[in-house]
Amino acid sequence: MPHEELRESVPVLTFPRQTLVSLFVFAVVWEALSHLAPYLGIPPFAIPSFVRIAKSVATITPIDIIVTLARVIAALIASFLLGLAVAMAMYRSESLDKYLHPMIRLLMAVPVVSWILFAVLWFPGVEFRIGFVLVIVCGPVFLIDTLDAMHGVPRELRHMMQSFRPTTWQYFFKLMLPAIVPTIFTSWKVNISLAIRVVTIAELVGAVTGIGHQLSVAQELFSVADVFAWTLVLVALLFLLEAVVARVETRVLRWRV
């Protein structure tokens, strides 16, 4: 079997021996460094031991996880609906597409930090600021992905559907939407990762709840153990959300070969 095929046959989110070995080596090196830090001239707080990190994990407040998760999910749903609606309008109207496409490319080129600063300067409400930043960053990704997928629906299927004379809504909901579902799932996976990273930065500025806020507190307290613990939570959250999407994807796309 060619090498490429072998590599593709390894299922996602499983832990092959190599992964476990590399994680174990990392943990051993980290733990050793945490004990050797004083002898190496590294401040003791910089590389906390796993016992210290475990203590930080134990103090994690679930409400902050729930708040961040709620912000991410709400913003992703809003971004998806907005992106899909605008993509549908752009697909229908060539002139709208020509006017909006450059604008969207421009929005996508703006760095996240700039959006956060704009949000702080423009809006007084913290929740609105965070929501705005997430939607302005994730919305265009959904939009471009779904629009590209709509243009990629095979001409033969579009022709067949049109021959049966559907209404505009029927055309979208019975052909275009189901046809682009695989792309929608891919876009969700990309956006989950993006949203987790963006929400953390957005919460650093002005929020009094959420993982980003807790990371900010940990930074003020010079607690690397707390930063490590919250980072672990973020990574776990990302894997959890991706696993949920992957599960739904398998169920929804069971028609695929």
Next chain:
Amino acid sequence: MSGPPPIKVRGLRKIFRQTTTGQSVIAIERLDLTISPREVVAIVGQTGCGKSTFFDLMIGLEAPTEGSIHIGAKSPHADFDYFRGRIATVFQQDRLLPWRSALDNARLPLELIGVPEEEQHERALSWLNRLGLAHFTNAYPHELSGGMRQRVAIARAFAVEPDILLADEAFGHLDEVTAAELRDTFLKLARECGSTAILITHQLEEAISIGDRIVVFGKSAKLLADIHVAQWSKPNYGLLREAIQSTLQSDRPDPRLKDPRTETKRKK
């Protein structure tokens, strides 16, 4: 019960402008054709003669550049929505929606015309049964053979019991045995349904075996011959085939097509 309306094509022209060169290409040049209700008409012609353009004009997806197509008093393009559920199509490839089961594919046109869900289910199931797919209603397209998929596509077209059935090379990609079997089924169902059927094909055997009439298109869909197959006796089908072949090759009507009876006598 009112039958399907007649189809009248008058002075039909279709010109396309090529996007790259800006040149105009005449796809159909002044076509006149009348198709009576419940007729089964086979349209034959060489590749690039405008058969598929005629198909798109009949569906109503393209507008004529000049002239008109009328089905009864309505135009399939100008009165596009009127023909929802009245015109159905079968294509060369099955064009089934891969995310829908055979049953859900067959009921698609019924959903589009707003038939109640229970009735959709019953009608689609009944057509799949008639096409020999009773045990495959829940199968996805990728789980079916090419012939079975085309049967689902035929069931989808018949599900609305349309006035006009249009088939574009619908059996051309299948093996001869499957194609012959499907042709017979298609013809039988079209007769039972009382639909007018227009089949576009490049296979003369298919045209002769299925059509009440064979319309031969020359270049730019110029009408070279309009043959009523009933005027030809079965033993003379070979001659008919030769005459159509010669018409297509020379792009001029073969004299043998003018009066088949004379030709038969002469041969004797």
